[in-house]
Amino acid sequence: MHTHTPQLFQAKRRSGFTLAEVLISLVLIGMAVGGLLYGYLMAARRAEFSAYSLAAQALAIQRLEQTRATSWQPNNVSPVDQLQATNFPNRVEVLDVPLQGTNIVYATNKTTISTISSSPPLRMVRVDCTWYFLNKGVVTNTIVTYRSPDQ
Numbered sequence: 001m002h003t004h005t006p007q008l009f010q011a012k013r014r015s016g017f018t019l020a021e022v023l024i025s026l027v028l029i030g031m032a033v034g035g036l037l038y039g040y041l042m043a044a045r046r047a048e049f050s051a052y053s054l055a056a057q058a059l060a061i062q063r064l065e066q067t068r069a070t071s072w073q074p075n076n077v078s079p080v081d082q083l084q085a086t087n088f089p090n091r092v093e094v095l096d097v098p099l100q101g102t103n104i105v106y107a108t109n110k111t112t113i114s115t116i117s118s119s120p121p122l123r124m125v126r127v128d129c130t131w132y133f134l135n136k137g138v139v140t141n142t143i144v145t146y147r148s149p150d151q
Contacts (some may be wrong), residue, residue: 049133055095056107056141062130062141063088063109067125072149074121081122083147085113095131107131116146123147 072083088111095105108130116122129141 033044045134049136051097052095052105052133053141055097055137056129056139057143058096059093059107059109060127060141060143063091063111063127063129064125064145067111067113067127068145068147070123072123074149081094083113083125085111088113094148105131105133121149 057061067083070082070087071080073080090111091109092106093109095107097105110128110130112126112128114124114126116124123146124144125147126142126144131139131141133139
């Protein structure tokens with residue numbers, strides 16, 4: 001029996017983990033958890049950006065619909081032309097996003113109306129909705145359409 005005791009002792013000694021193995025596994029677990037946390041934060045930030053971008057696009061479309069509803073009848077006996085940029089001044093509004101706390105984001109709608117052709121009458125309407133997003137800076141949502149006179 002005396003001869004088997006050192007072999008049992010060596011077998012028990014080899015069955016545990018060394019400090020180096022434990023540290024390496026902790027580093028790998030830390031990197032995996034850090035990667036998961038970073039991925040979650042980036043997904044949340046991207047979702048927030050998408051929500052603000054959609055709200056800005058809705059503001060731009062709202063202004064575009066206002067220009068489409070404006071009367072423009074150049075061929076009438078008494079011509080009517082309300083489709084002028086002066087009728088659509090720059091407007092600052094709050095982006096319509098559900099809020100938590102004080103994270104209100106303001107957007108500015110700028111409307112540009114250009115004459116493309118006089119015969120046949122055709123105008124281009126462009127709406128730029130600019131807003132600021134965290135560290136990304138100023139973001140602009142743009143929508144463009146063409147408009148002919150009312151019939």
